[in-house]
Amino acid sequence: MLEVKTPEEVLALIQKEFKPLGEAEQISYTEAPGRVLAEDITAEEYVPDFDRSMVDGYACRAADTFGCSEAIPAILNVAGEVLMGQAAAFTLPRDACAYVPTGGAIPRGADCAVMIEYTEDYGDGTVGILKPGSPGMNLIFRGDDVCPGKPILKAGRVLTAQDIGALAAIGKTQVPVVRKLKVGVISTGDELVPPEQTPGPGQVRDVNTPLLTAMLREFGAEILDFGIVADDEELLRETLRLAVRECDAVILSGGSSVGVKDAACRIIEEMGKLLLHGIAVKPGKPTILGKTGNKPLVGLPGHPVAACTVAKLFVLPLLERLMGREQESYTLPAELTESVGANHGREQINACRLRRENGRLLAMPIRSKAGLITQLAGADGYFIITRDCEGLPKGSEVQVYQY
Amino acid sequence: MLEVKTPEEVLALIQKEFKPLGEAEQISYTEAPGRVLAEDITAEEYVPDFDRSMVDGYACRAADTFGCSEAIPAILNVAGEVLMGQAAAFTLPRDACAYVPTGGAIPRGADCAVMIEYTEDYGDGTVGILKPGSPGMNLIFRGDDVCPGKPILKAGRVLTAQDIGALAAIGKTQVPVVRKLKVGVISTGDELVPPEQTPGPGQVRDVNTPLLTAMLREFGAEILDFGIVADDEELLRETLRLAVRECDAVILSGGSSVGVKDAACRIIEEMGKLLLHGIAVKPGKPTILGKTGNKPLVGLPGHPVAACTVAKLFVLPLLERLMGREQESYTLPAELTESVGANHGREQINACRLRRENGRLLAMPIRSKAGLITQLAGADGYFIITRDCEGLPKGSEVQVYQY
Numbered sequence: 078m079l080e081v082k083t084p085e086e087v088l089a090l091i092q093k094e095f096k097p098l099g100e101a102e103q104i105s106y107t108e109a110p111g112r113v114l115a116e117d118i119t120a121e122e123y124v125p126d127f128d129r130s131m132v133d134g135y136a137c138r139a140a141d142t143f144g145c146s147e148a149i150p151a152i153l154n155v156a157g158e159v160l161m162g163q164a165a166a167f168t169l170p171r172d173a174c175a176y177v178p179t180g181g182a183i184p185r186g187a188d189c190a191v192m193i194e195y196t197e198d199y200g201d202g203t204v205g206i207l208k209p210g211s212p213g214m215n216l217i218f219r220g221d222d223v224c225p226g227k228p229i230l231k232a233g234r235v236l237t238a239q240d241i242g243a244l245a246a247i248g249k250t251q252v253p254v255v256r257k258l259k260v261g262v263i264s265t266g267d268e269l270v271p272p273e274q275t276p277g278p279g280q281v282r283d284v285n286t287p288l289l290t291a292m293l294r295e296f297g298a299e300i301l302d303f304g305i306v307a308d309d310e311e312l313l314r315e316t317l318r319l320a321v322r323e324c325d326a327v328i329l330s331g332g333s334s335v336g337v338k339d340a341a342c343r344i345i346e347e348m349g350k351l352l353l354h355g356i357a358v359k360p361g362k363p364t365i366l367g368k369t370g371n372k373p374l375v376g377l378p379g380h381p382v383a384a385c386t387v388a389k390l391f392v393l394p395l396l397e398r399l400m401g402r403e404q405e406s407y408t409l410p411a412e413l414t415e416s417v418g419a420n421h422g423r424e425q426i427n428a429c430r431l432r433r434e435n436g437r438l439l440a441m442p443i444r445s446k447a448g449l450i451t452q453l454a455g456a457d458g459y460f461i462i463t464r465d466c467e468g469l470p471k472g473s474e475v476q477v478y479q480y
Numbered sequence: 481m482l483e484v485k486t487p488e489e490v491l492a493l494i495q496k497e498f499k500p501l502g503e504a505e506q507i508s509y510t511e512a513p514g515r516v517l518a519e520d521i522t523a524e525e526y527v528p529d530f531d532r533s534m535v536d537g538y539a540c541r542a543a544d545t546f547g548c549s550e551a552i553p554a555i556l557n558v559a560g561e562v563l564m565g566q567a568a569a570f571t572l573p574r575d576a577c578a579y580v581p582t583g584g585a586i587p588r589g590a591d592c593a594v595m596i597e598y599t600e601d602y603g604d605g606t607v608g609i610l611k612p613g614s615p616g617m618n619l620i621f622r623g624d625d626v627c628p629g630k631p632i633l634k635a636g637r638v639l640t641a642q643d644i645g646a647l648a649a650i651g652k653t654q655v656p657v658v659r660k661l662k663v664g665v666i667s668t669g670d671e672l673v674p675p676e677q678t679p680g681p682g683q684v685r686d687v688n689t690p691l692l693t694a695m696l697r698e699f700g701a702e703i704l705d706f707g708i709v710a711d712d713e714e715l716l717r718e719t720l721r722l723a724v725r726e727c728d729a730v731i732l733s734g735g736s737s738v739g740v741k742d743a744a745c746r747i748i749e750e751m752g753k754l755l756l757h758g759i760a761v762k763p764g765k766p767t768i769l770g771k772t773g774n775k776p777l778v779g780l781p782g783h784p785v786a787a788c789t790v791a792k793l794f795v796l797p798l799l800e801r802l803m804g805r806e807q808e809s810y811t812l813p814a815e816l817t818e819s820v821g822a823n824h825g826r827e828q829i830n831a832c833r834l835r836r837e838n839g840r841l842l843a844m845p846i847r848s849k850a851g852l853i854t855q856l857a858g859a860d861g862y863f864i865i866t867r868d869c870e871g872l873p874k875g876s877e878v879q880v881y882q883y
Binding site for chain 2: 279
């Protein structure tokens with residue numbers, strides 16, 4: 078029998094036993110938000126690709142304006158006008174200027190742009206500059222933002238809308254992303270009926286399939302639903318075999334009876350290797366992890382709150398590992414509105430609601446005996462009470478992981 | 481000319497001038513994650529719908545076990561076994577017990593369940609109870625978690641995976657959600673080419689359409705892309721008219737030239753009412769907001785960093801208002817790794833990267849002169865420097881909004 082592991086040991090085990098799949102696909106950048114970048118992205122072009130003005134005004138040589146003032150303007154000949162979206166297809170002679178719009182190209186010879194507010198158009202083909210320029214003033218030079226070879230985004234990043242904007246700017250409209258994982262979801266239990274069905278006596282609705290499906294889809298996985306399997310070893314074996322063939326990872330939940338847990342362990346040992354039987358976390362202790370090749374087989378507890386907790390804490394990191402996804406998740410420091418007791422010896426995961434009040438963030442722990450709906454619906458996140466802690470008094474600071 | 485408004489004034493204006501659409505649709509709960517709940521959800525059933533055991537063991541009357549111990553067990557007749565998923569279709573006589581699995585139904589007459597660890601099967605149809613029970617011990621009673629009429633989820637909530645689990649548990653498989661908003665996106669500018677195209681001299685790629693599309697889709701809107709419109713008032717008028725007919729909101733970006741901004745204002749005034757011309761925020765000052773009926777028309781700055789900032793700060797709250805979406809977003813307190821200067825008189829929005837180091841969360845401000853890719857790609861969030869602040873020293877605590 079494998080011993081119960083601490084959460085840290087489980088996370089280390091995941092890193093040790095599983096490798097990133099390393100399978101990428103090219104997709105359009107418009108489909109890429111939320112996907113995991115498979116390769117580093119490096120610029121291949123200059124952005125901008127020409128010297129641009131940052132203001133509406135006149136491009137000129139700064140030296141031609143030195144010493145000017147409102148009292149004694151520098152008088153420059155208007156040598157032309159640059160139109161938006163067009164090249165500045167002329168070279169500026171000395172003592173001349175050219176009108177440029179914001180974002181417009183700068184003619185050769187010009188080294189600054191003077192805002193229109195500091196100029197006066199005399200209407201005779203000359204303009205007075207009322208404030209001296211300096212070289213580079215109000216200009217963005219070619220490549221100021223990006224030069225070929227500049228690293229833009231790192232492999233492993235989950236692409237945001239801003240990243241998509243950056244990819245658009247450098248013309249990277251096909252993006253290498255990690256292919257979506259196919260995750261098989263199986264619920265076991267003689268007592269389960271699909272949520273659409275009204276439970277008969279002794280029956281309850283299958284909560285884990287829709288819950289895990291929603292969570293893993295949001296994470297970016299493709300879900301294959303293998304339905305509800307009765308507590309029958311042969312049926313479970315067949316379903317697991319089928320799921321492993323079609324999926325990159327298989328998540329089994331339920332099997333609250335000892336017999337089914339044992340059966341799942343036996344089947345995993347037949348198919349590959351059992352890595353873990355039990356995590357020192359509450360809720361979530363009766364968790365199994367095994368593998369066949371590089372494919373994880375996870376047995377989650379049957380209770381939805383426990384299944385959800387283990388999925389968040391260990392299944393998502395496991396899928397991250399397979400995908401080479403590198404995304405930190407940050408916690409929110411919040412103040413406990415009530416004291417919370419804890420079981421000595423196991424890390425305790427406590428769901429909570431969040432509320433802001435007078436600039437402070439408050440965490441309201443959710444408790445209940447049965448704890449199914451009450452702990453799931455409306456929760457904003459959870460905090461962890463470490464194994465060596467017997468409880469937290471009201472007013473303690475907790476670190477909240479958001480759902 | 482309308483005066484420049486502070487960010488707070490703009491948010492108040494949005495609340496005042498726009499009303500929630502109040503249009504709902506029924507969808508399957510499996511499609512509901514990320515959608516906005518249109519009505520409060522109340523339970524219509526009991527969860528669980530029968531008294532259940534929380535342990536594997538023997539259901540019995542606590543009174544029959546009072547005073548027992550390992551030395552003097554209470555000897556009970558085994559009156560039956562409850563199977564998982566089946567009714568406990570018998571009543572327990574006195575001095576009797578029945579085997580129940582975790583989650584199994586409790587027979588009538590039993591008022592507690594004793595864990596199997598505290599029992600001894602004598603193999604003769606009797607079981608010894610080694611530890612006294614107490615009424616209610618290890619049981620979940622019918623409706624302990626949810627009773628009919630219990631409020632489960634509030635209208636306006638963005639549904640999470642956990643919420644989907646709760647909906648499954650109460651059999652709410654059709655869910656009333658706010659219908660998706662149709663948002664029209666228009667980019668203007670003679671200098672813009674689609675990202676797929678290599679820009680010619682004086683041209684740049686259109687970054688705002690893909691950036692805003694990704695951001696608004698992630699938010700849950702349906703995007704209608706009206707493409708790139710040249711700086712031409714008549715063309716802009718036609719496109720805006722078309723977009724307003726088909727959409728719930730129209731987001732125009734670009735028009736960096738004064739002429740186009742003026743044209744956009746004129747068109748908005750023809751079509752409805754101009755509400756705002758300029759926000760005291762950096763970047764993002766040249767922002768326009770108008771409406772026709774309850775449909776917002778937004779003119780964002782052309783610079784992608786500014787467009788992105790204004791979209792985050794004001795367009796998303798505007799769409800939230802239309803949807804009746806009520807979702808708090810929480811900030812992460814982080815420590816500035818470098819000092820940041822600020823322009824007196826305008827709220828400054830500063831992009832940053834986040835890094836955890838020795839348990840502290842660090843915010844690394846992103847700066848650059850041109851600030852397009854550099855400020856977009858790889859940023860993790862942004863912080864705000866208030867209008868009355870001239871800068872923040874290294875080591876200051878900032879509140880980071882995550883992208």
